[in-house]
Amino acid sequence: MDWLREHPDVRTIRVAAADLNGVARGKRVPARFAQKLSEEGTKFPFSVLNLDIWGEDIENSPLVFESGDPDGLLMPTERGFLPMPWLDAPTGLLPLWMFHPDGRPYEGDPRQALARVVDRYKAADLVPVVATELEFFLIDDSGRTLRVPPSPRSGKRRTGGEVLSLRALDAFDQFFTTLYDACEMMDIPADTSISEAGPGQFEINLMHQADPLKAADDTWLFKMLVKGIARNYGFAASFMAKPYEAWPGNGMHMHFSILTKDGRNIFDDGGEMGTDALRHAVAGCLRAMPGSTLLFAPHENSYDRLVPNAHAPTGIGWAYENRTAAIRIPSSGPKARRIEHRVAGGDVNPYLTVAAILGAALNGIEDKLQAPAPFKGNAYDQQLAQLPGDWGAAIEAFDTCPDIRRIFPEHLVDNYLMTKRQELHYMAELSDEETVELYLDTV
Incomplete structure (x- = not known):
């Protein structure tokens, strides 16, 4: 949050995690919700980290219809908020990684695989x-x-x-x-x-x-x-x-x-x-x-x-x-x-x-x-x-x-x-x- 306080002109945030192909998957969020994101994280379906290169679901994946496409919990990494200097409007990026709702690391997350x-x-x-x-x-x-x-x-x-x-x-x-x-x-x-x-x-x-x-x-x-x-x-x-x-x-x-x-x-x-x-x-x-x-x-x-x-x-x-x-x-x-x-x-x-x-x-x-x-x-x-x-x-x-x-x-x-x-x-x-x-x- 220190970075955001130092950059009061930031109005929007991107939250993102890497899928298995290394593609950034995430959301755009108004900056006023930054505190909530930092403390509580956000949710994506587990299946989002397992999309193909076109961004499509994997056919017959147990993460989708078989399980009801449930959500995982995305929490900020140690990196915290970062600028996105390639965008015209001042914007913050919050890198995330995925956990189960009970706090266990999600084993389908490539960053969690490296942490292991x-x-x-x-x-x-x-x-x-x-x-x-x-x-x-x-x-x-x-x-x-x-x-x-x-x-x-x-x-x-x-x-x-x-x-x-x-x-x-x-x-x-x-x-x-x-x-x-x-x-x-x-x-x-x-x-x-x-x-x-x-x-x-x-x-x-x-x-x-x-x-x-x-x-x-x-x-x-x-x-x-x-x-x-x-x-x-x-x-x-x-x-x-x-x-x-x-x-x-x-x-x-x-x-x-x-x-x-x-x-x-x-x-x-x-x-x-x-x-x-x-x-x-x-x-x-x-x-x-x-x-x-x-x-x-x-x-x-x-x-x-x-x-x-x-x-x-x-x-x-x-x-x-x-x-x-x-x-x-x-x-x-x-x-x-x-x-x-x-x-x-x-x-x-x-x-x-x-x-x-x-x-x-x-x-x-x-x-x-x-x-x-x-x-x-x-x-x-x-x-x-x-x-x-x-x-x-x-x-x-x-x-x-x-x-x-x-x-x-x-x-x-x-x-x-x-x-x-x-x-x-x-x-x-x-x-x-x-x-x-x-x-x-x-x-």
Whole structure:
């Protein structure tokens, strides 16, 4: 409530929670009801967090007709009220997560799923430190063909990718300046930005932090913010995995290390190779990778990104300082020894992705799994086991993976499977143009 008192011009509030696809579901509420929302929360049907990508109910879901479509209780997260700088009128956003009416966490809520993994780390006296890197395209989607928007500075369109080009960044300097100012307002720790390999493609890193829930919140809010600011400049920002067939797709790389309660990095052995704990964590991530692919590549378009020689991993392997690997150990000082997980696309639900990666790593540490030898050279030339090659295969791998059912509640797993099977069925009816139109803004 302090934020609202400091911003008396705010007249409306949005309350929102992330559904299984990471889409914000919520309500618009007059600001005069803010105190009641803060203290008592609000209600949505449980089924709202289990809608498909079109926003439709899941057919035959027990959450809908079978149970009478009952309400869950949505309470504010630790984040409190935030500004929504992309809207014209001063507006507050109150992020929520879902509980049962008796106060129990709702197991179908993706944020609650991540909290469950974090609780496992707390029980082991460990603290995960997490950072995400997000790639996105700026796109002129006003015509039938997607293309790079004209620079607000020069009015010119650049048709090719320019890796680490200051000229490409400067062409959209007004947009990035506004975006960084908005990140400051929303307490999103945006760090370095670079231009990427695709036309109008950029990457922004979010700073590492010893709070996986806030890291996932920041990632979810950042995607919402980037899309909103871009529309104010007359173009789209898209985290869609592969909007252009001929160019690399969007990834969401996640870096993590694990600390003891006294702040010691359990991956740090004082040298470049890291500890046994690092290799156990790597082994856990590799073992869970086939079953986790549906979370890292949740949509039909996601699999257009996961192809050889397209700057996205296809093989299940790890390496030191190698960007062709699914799991990379970056060069760093020993105290900063960490794992970079490179499989996820920009189109993911960050709560489920962070939960899947941290949960798999902890499984590996608990089981003292032995990682295979790291490879050297080009991953695409190695004889590695492969990720599921299409959406249907990934759905089946998710269904049968023991690690997935160890990380996530059965209820969430079942809901997610129903959602993805329904989407798989109905996506077959869409043309390529309709597919792009669906995913460009929603993911």
